Amino acid sequence: MSYPDMVDTYWVYFLIGRYPQGPLGGLVLTLVLATLGLLLALPVGLVLGMGRVSPWRAIRWPVTALVFVVRGTPLLMVIFWAYFFLPSLTGIKTDRFVTMLLALVVFDAAYLAEIVRAGIQGLPKGQAEAARSLGLGYFRTLRLVQLPQALRHMLPSLVNQFVSTIKETSLGYIIGLTEVSFIATQINTLVFTLPTEIYLTLGLTYFLLCFGLSRCAYALERRLSVREHYHHHSHTPA
Amino acid sequence: MIQFENVNKWYGAYQALADINEAVPKGEVLVVCGPSGSGKSTLIRTINRLEPIQGGRILLEGHDIHARSQNLNALRSHIGFVFQQFNLFPHLSALENCTLAPLQLRGLSKKAAQEQAMALLDRVGLAHKANAHPTELSGGQQQRVAIARALAMQPPLMMFDEPTSALDPEMVGEVLQVMKDLARDGMTMVVVTHEMGFARDVADRVLFLDAGRVLERGTPEAFFNRPEHPRAQQFLADIRSPFASA
Numbered sequence: 001m002s003y004p005d006m007v008d009t010y011w012v013y014f015l016i017g018r019y020p021q022g023p024l025g026g027l028v029l030t031l032v033l034a035t036l037g038l039l040l041a042l043p044v045g046l047v048l049g050m051g052r053v054s055p056w057r058a059i060r061w062p063v064t065a066l067v068f069v070v071r072g073t074p075l076l077m078v079i080f081w082a083y084f085f086l087p088s089l090t091g092i093k094t095d096r097f098v099t100m101l102l103a104l105v106v107f108d109a110a111y112l113a114e115i116v117r118a119g120i121q122g123l124p125k126g127q128a129e130a131a132r133s134l135g136l137g138y139f140r141t142l143r144l145v146q147l148p149q150a151l152r153h154m155l156p157s158l159v160n161q162f163v164s165t166i167k168e169t170s171l172g173y174i175i176g177l178t179e180v181s182f183i184a185t186q187i188n189t190l191v192f193t194l195p196t197e198i199y200l201t202l203g204l205t206y207f208l209l210c211f212g213l214s215r216c217a218y219a220l221e222r223r224l225s226v227r228e229h230y231h232h233h234s235h236t237p238a
Numbered sequence: 239m240i241q242f243e244n245v246n247k248w249y250g251a252y253q254a255l256a257d258i259n260e261a262v263p264k265g266e267v268l269v270v271c272g273p274s275g276s277g278k279s280t281l282i283r284t285i286n287r288l289e290p291i292q293g294g295r296i297l298l299e300g301h302d303i304h305a306r307s308q309n310l311n312a313l314r315s316h317i318g319f320v321f322q323q324f325n326l327f328p329h330l331s332a333l334e335n336c337t338l339a340p341l342q343l344r345g346l347s348k349k350a351a352q353e354q355a356m357a358l359l360d361r362v363g364l365a366h367k368a369n370a371h372p373t374e375l376s377g378g379q380q381q382r383v384a385i386a387r388a389l390a391m392q393p394p395l396m397m398f399d400e401p402t403s404a405l406d407p408e409m410v411g412e413v414l415q416v417m418k419d420l421a422r423d424g425m426t427m428v429v430v431t432h433e434m435g436f437a438r439d440v441a442d443r444v445l446f447l448d449a450g451r452v453l454e455r456g457t458p459e460a461f462f463n464r465p466e467h468p469r470a471q472q473f474l475a476d477i478r479s480p481f482a483s484a
């Protein structure tokens with residue numbers, strides 16, 4: 001079988017797996033998983049990030065411990081926990097997609113927590129002081145003054161985290177989730193004679209997605225820093 | 239209105255405020271001056287508990303500001319605070335900067351809060367900039383918005399922490415004018431400033447701090463013409479001709 005024949009035969013399979021006859025798979029599943037993973041990790045990461053900068057030790061310490069444990073663990077381990085440990089703990093056997101999604105959310109939330117923490121701590125101290133001086137409480141200050149600004153600064157980091165998440169979904173392979181890497185391997189098994197071409201195509205697919213998004217993050221960063229520069233300039237005495 | 243009773247504050251082994259005993263009656267404009275590092279900013283920041291104190295009491299109309307039981311947010315909403323670096327909220331327009339706290343804390347309707355904010359912006363001469371964001375305003379304009387923002391909580395007293403020190407010289411006047419108008423309207427004010435012209439014209443009383451101690455207190459007339467303490471004499475000589483004493 002030639003490369004064009006292979007592409008012609010399997011491109012739909014590569015994109016969506018067996019859908020609509022079977023479950024959704026392929027590149028679309030990879031993107032759905034990454035998007036859902038990041039969207040669900042975002043609120044969790046926000047809460048954990050707030051916990052990381054909490055003035056109350058009873059909150060800050062356990063959250064910090066959790067974040068450090070997860071960040072010091074390979075994603076593969078988190079996936080194994082979600083796959084083997086969690087069902088034995090809860091008695092509920094989740095399907096592969098939900099298992100992988102859970103692992104991604106826990107893993108990414110820990111990284112997002114650090115992005116949120118940096119975003120909040122990176123703001124000038126005067127912002128919180130001004131808000132508190134008006135009589136706004138701790139949580140109102142966080143919600144109305146610190147987070148809206150921090151989120152803006154975090155935008156490039158969030159896009160970069162999304163890039164990481166896309167790559168992380170390939171580990172779903174290990175638990176038999178039919179994301180794009182798994183599908184590529186299936187195609188390779190069926191075709192048998194074109195492993196180099198198939199895995200180059202897979203690699204290129206990841207690269208184009210991630211490179212494109214990284215460029216977006218870079219452009220965002222530059223746009224934000226231009227505005228930021230203007231902002232600081234007008235604050236600085238000449 | 240504000241009463242300092244034996245206030246002491248340390249940063250580690252360094253004593254930032256030493257035995258401060260002072261009273262600011264209602265309607266008074268008190269100017270606090272002194273060389274840099276003298277504790278004048280620290281002093282003003284203890285009044286709304288941005289800085290803790292280790293000894294003594296500060297009373298605001300009889301309420302112990304640093305008492306654990308004190309409702310800090312309610313207390314702070316009664317003290318307007320204006321910062322050297324303005325600290326406007328950059329993600330909000332000038333108008334929104336002035337409506338944020340009243341909407342959250344005074345239970346005003348959106349319409350009422352906006353009307354009040356517009357009136358305040360008009361009072362500081364910036365009604366036409368209501369929809370501008372802080373980045374689009376000059377330093378002087380930002381500081382005037384910051385004053386309007388503080389006034390939006392209708393505080394009975396206002397603190398100013400070197401409000402003109404971060405400004406280009408040509409913008410100092412517009413901010414001082416707003417402060418003069420406030421003082422003329424009877425606002426109780428504590429002002430940390432190096433603007434001796436302002437102190438002369440507006441202050442009822444001047445405090446001179448050095449190394450955390452009040453070395454001199456009196457009317458501007460007495461302070462500027464007959465300073466008693468050598469440190470105060472030196473300080474006044476330094477700011478009058480900054481290059482002469484070196």
